[in-house]
Amino acid sequence: SQSEQQILSSQLECAQSIKDGVLQEARCAESDRVALFPQHGSGALTHTQSALKLLQVETETLYNKGDSEDLYVTNILYEREVTKREVTGAEVTELLWKLCLAHSASYETADLFMTLVFKLRHLSLEALRALWQRSSFKCRDNWQPLIDALPSCATEACVVLMKDLIASGEVEEDKAEYFFWSFAFIPNPTSGMIDSLAPLLKSPRASQSCFLGVTALVHGFCLAHSSCETVPAVQSVVRILGKFLGGNCTVQDSEHLSKMQLVLKAIGNAGLAAAPLAAALGSCAALRRHPLELRLAAVQALRRLPCSARVSELLPRGA
16 A cells, blocks of 8 residues: 555755855755655654865876876877888787687787787788688687678778688678678778779679678778779779669669669769769659659769769759
8 A cells, every 4th residue: 555655755955155166165965754654654864964165276287297298189099009010921820829719708809809900901912811821710609800800901902802702702691791891981992992892793692781882982982082983993883883774774673673772872872983873863763664762762872973963954853
């Protein structure tokens, strides 16, 4: 019943004294009453008083001014000392063995893995391929630290090696997907990366992550390079996507429709590089015989194209 329920009531009052914008003193009084059986008047009552008073203000700094030369402003991104000496494949192989022997959930493993990523960035493509041949082993629980570290490496050599592993089928499907999604986060894409990955788009087994990962890489490259549409590697990707479109995105069946929608999404993903496809996209959106979802996908593919492509003239009024 309600009379048997525990009831708690509290009251807190505080007074503050502030001078020149600085809190000088604060006093608080709190009372708490617990009534286990209110009808019988039984329970407990507590009163608490607390006070906080400013005693002094320290004007000196928390660090020695003589050390100010060592202080600098930076962002919160992870920093690592730049390796000034040459990194060898044997050194990285030894590091991989240490990772296999380390406990999977330890600070040591995390530090070793980060060290591995930074060392991979110093290896050439030839050195990486040789490393894969002798160090593609699996640790306990089927963990392959080299496979997991490659996407974080983000160098052209690492991207080319990932492409080789995907094309040869040496990595499992879920790892290949992991590779593709990582391309969107490469901070400094190169034309060599794009040129290496472009042929994967022609494969009948090319997945959604393949189309979107490669075109995201193209978009990142174009953000950093003006007139990227003149770069041969970028032109190669655009030509491949253009062949999928045909003249006006005509589809024969539902499977072809799904593939066409994926291609249109990839074109929108590529952004500025896809400007040469503006006319074809306009035709795709204009034909009323096309399924509505296909026409909408064509319109969305135009979202990143520059105004110089004169998109507004390509779309029919009232369509």
